[in-house]
Amino acid sequence: MxxxxxxxxxxxxxxxxxxxxxxxxxxxxxxxxxxxxxxxxxxxxxxxxxxxxxxxxxxxxxxxxxxxxxxxxxxxxxxxxxxxxxxxxxxxxxxxxxxxxxxxxxxxxxxxxxxxxxxxxxxxxxxxxxxxxxxxxxxxxxxxxxxxxxxxxxxxxxxxxxxxxxxxxxxxxxxxxxxxxxxxxxxxxxxxxxxxxxxxxxxxxxxxxxxxxxxxxxxxxxxxxxxxxxxxxxxxxxxxxxxGAISPPDPRTPREQEHTIVLDIRGMRGPGIDLPELTVRAGEIVGLAGLVGSGRSRLLGALVGSRDLDAGSMEIDNAPVAWPRSPRAAARIGIVLAPEDRKAQGLVLDRASSWNVAIGAFARAAGAVRVTGRRIARWAQPFTTRAALPEHRLSVAVGTLSGGNQQKVLLARQISRAPRCLLLDEPTRGIDIGAKAQVFAMLRSLADDGLGVIWASSELEEVARYSDRVVVLAGGRAVAELPGGCDVHDILTHSFSRSDRKAAA
The missing domain is CATH 3.40.50.300 (P-loop containing nucleotide triphosphate hydrolases)
Structure with missing residues (x-):
């Protein structure tokens, strides 16, 4: 008072x-x-x-x-x-x-x-x-x-x-x-x-x-x-x-990037995509920025095999791998995607949060015994804890949660698969400022543990602020690469310049 x-x-x-x-x-x-x-x-x-x-x-x-x-x-x-x-x-x-x-x-x-x-x-x-x-x-x-x-x-x-x-x-x-x-x-x-x-x-x-x-x-x-x-x-x-104790990472803190290349893409071509190369290092957060229709979602979808490609080669941890033809195949080689539309593409809204975390991994969650809600919740809890989901939300139907907590459930599922490269499409859309802070803190923590992270967002200020490196896309092509903390004006300048050249052609 x-x-x-x-x-x-x-x-x-x-x-x-x-x-x-x-x-x-x-x-x-x-x-x-x-x-x-x-x-x-x-x-x-x-x-x-x-x-x-x-x-x-x-x-x-x-x-x-x-x-x-x-x-x-x-x-x-x-x-x-x-x-x-x-x-x-x-x-x-x-x-x-x-x-x-x-x-x-x-x-x-x-x-x-x-x-x-x-x-x-x-x-x-x-x-x-x-x-x-x-x-x-x-x-x-x-x-x-x-x-x-x-x-x-x-x-x-x-x-x-x-x-x-x-x-x-x-x-x-x-x-x-x-x-x-x-x-x-x-x-x-x-x-x-x-x-x-x-x-x-x-x-x-x-x-x-x-x-x-x-x-x-x-x-x-x-x-x-x-x-x-x-x-x-x-x-x-x-x-x-x-x-409370969780706050966004300092975007201006210099990050050491001389780490192992987790993901190396060469000659990636397909409908709406033409990307000669893309690399992501362990411990690095790479942001994808661009205007509507720039190809951000198409690129992420192609990396997990949900979009057809005409050509492209991929290496994980410097070892060649076959290009995944499905999200399941991508997960097996260490690439997972949290999709843009979490309700339609990522979650089963009438099932519990713990159940949603364990989708596709019920055998691992229950071990050699019968699958029960308690065993699934016990298995899921370390991942939801890291995603900052309150423990009492584990047994709640995910459709009743806020957008921020739904996103945390989706992220908990993806990190439960022990990926080498985590992809996220519009991870902060429809969530409040506190949940955003927790998501960004989690991404930095995962990167510090050695993951490579690629994320796309229409919030250009966020991309510039919370990425170590920003790849600007236009028409499915990478038209610029900018350092983290860059000015949004620079992102827009490259985006519009590319669009103007395309229109003139």
């Missing part, structure tokens, strides 16, 4: 909030003060308790213990009670009704009335006032479903203002917005703050949090870890606080 300084007023307080569900404590004695007219950020991994906390504030979840106070008074439970004391919740999943007009959506459930008659003219006038206040140009009669996602989200904010809410809770407001829309939203939030509105801002986008928030609180495993002014936080410090 915080002590207000002179002139500050506590608008919202949480006191000892606890909420437990079967097998998990979502909130564990959370106490926090939020000051009036401030933007207060809440960050944490998936499963940290952020959403449960926000829903408790909004009255949608009743805590087992503790209370929420608004202006020093205990808030009754229930969504309507929260609204009555000035709390509005803007969920990540929009609640806009597409077939209604923009104006009808803003005043949904609480339209202006003249006696018992709906005051449509008054509603439209009020809609235009709020549009002007927010700097928007949305016609009140337009069908809401025809608006962009960002415009629909702004309607949600207008709905909160129309009800004169003094506390606005935003859950992942930038998740579906582009950079320009994010900047516009932040301008609106700053304007709300200047007019005395208190905003709780929940996001995985740490740069956005640091940009717009006055104060930031970090949650981990249902607990409030720490709270500090945004000016005292850095991106790296937030990540460390969110994930």
């Amino acid at each position: 915080s002590t207000p300084s002179s002139g500050e007023r506590i608008a919202l307080s949480m006191r000892g909030l606890r909420k437990a569900y079967p097998g998990v404590v979502a909130l564990d004695s959370v106490s926090l003060d939020v000051f009036a007219g401030k933007v207060h950020g809440i960050v944490g991994e998936n499963g940290a308790g952020k959403s449960t906390l926000m829903k408790t504030i909004a009255g949608a979840v009743t805590p087992d213990e503790g209370a929420v106070l608004v202006d020093g008074k205990t808030m009754p439970t229930g969504v309507h009670a929260a609204g009555a004391v000035g709390v509005a919740m803007i969920y990540q999943e929009l609640t806009i009704i597409p077939e209604l007009t923009a104006c009808d959506n803003v005043f949904l459930g609480d339209p202006p009335r003249k006696g018992v008659v709906l005051a449509h003219r008054r509603a439209r006038a009020r809609f235009r006032e709020m549009s002007e206040l927010l700097g928007l140009d949305i016609a009140p009669g337009i069908r809401a479903g025809s608006l962009s996602t960002s415009a629909q989200q702004l309607l949600e904010i207008m709905r909160a203002l129309a009800r004169d809410r003094r506390i606005v809770v935003m859950d992942e407001p930038t998740a579906s917005l582009g950079p320009a829309d994010i900047e516009r939203l932040h301008g609106i939030i700053r304007d709300l703050r200047d007019r005395g509105v208190t905003v709780l801002y929940v996001s995985h986008d740490l740069d956005a949090v640091l940009d717009v928030c006055d104060t930031v609180s970090v949650m981990r495993a249902g607990q409030l870890v720490t709270t500090a002014p945004a000016s005292e936080w850095t991106h790296g410090a937030l990540v460390t606080a969110m994930v």
